[in-house]
Amino acid sequence: MRVEQAEIARRVEKLKAASRAAGVKLTHQRLEIFREVASSVEHPDADAVFREVRGRIPTVSIDTVYRTLWMLNDLGLVATLGPRRESVRFDANLARHHHYICTRCGLARDFESAAFDALRIPDAVKDYGSVDSAHIEVRGVCDSCARKQCEKQAETDSKPPRGKQRSKSWPKRKRS
């Protein structure tokens, strides 16, 4: 699943304008990195972007991906997903939206909720500090993982799933 061409083009235009305005150079690498985030609905992390972009520019380095992603973030062209810090995922959808996240594989998807958007943030929150954004985070197990779970259940069979097996159950991203 990808974002529509028209929307991607619109986002790229915005990038061009912003680069000019900020006085940063719009290099081939930067354009492709942005294009990747802008056309994906997967909320890729740096490594995922890297793998994709490498298909088009075989010489890009992961460093450039990191640097560019943060630059885009500073320019306000992408947002980060997650509480912030380490292993962040990026998001070029700047419209108001919310996230569904699979706790097993990390899949992230957007959804909208007019009902929530109409809600007022409780006053108690303002005592903590300023409010820049508010969104819903729904967690669950995505269909794909649920299916795998069933298969695994079949082979593991009667063993009670008790503690201690975390590291193995979360697939780690690997640099290919």
Next chain:
Amino acid sequence: MRVEQAEIARRVEKLKAASRAAGVKLTHQRLEIFREVASSVEHPDADAVFREVRGRIPTVSIDTVYRTLWMLNDLGLVATLGPRRESVRFDANLARHHHYICTRCGLARDFESAAFDALRIPDAVKDYGSVDSAHIEVRGVCDSCARKQCEKQAETDSKPPRGKQRSKSWPKRKRS
């Protein structure tokens, strides 16, 4: 700010019951690690728990903290905060609640919203997979950081804050 004694005691009882039920040993270290998460409202990460617990058990190692935290998570005695994976923060408040997070220092606080809890999750979400939980994540800059920002503004003075200064602006956690 800490959780009340009575609530902590209740949580510890639950830990004891769960350990017995799961057949895992309730060691001194595990008890103190859990007690730390259970009495904090800071949503500490592994390192923060480590620093605190070390005050009471000078010989604990960070490894044990990690192992125990994930074990508690597997036992359902603590939840994780954030989309999951790496540099996760833990939370022993299992009641329905929401999070305020400072994008500058990472401070995390709970709040409640009956209005949100009454909302129904959009049907579109169910297409992605099962729904285990849903909560609001409000992001902003906490009062403490806002104050520091002002001071810094004073010395940096007239320089326009454009792009490229991210690494420096996010204080990194350090092991003491």
Next chain:
DNA sequence: CTGACTGCAAACCCTTTGCAGACCG
């Protein structure tokens, strides 16, 4: 007593940074 648990140290991996050459504007 004995298997589960701990601490140690080293391995892992993701992310960042210094630097010299490449390239955009």
Next chain:
DNA sequence: CGGTCTGCAAAGGGTTTGCAGTCAG
């Protein structure tokens, strides 16, 4: 052409793991 940007390599720093001794039950 000059300053920015890139790729490389190495450092940095958080998290995980193998192992042998220790301790809860």
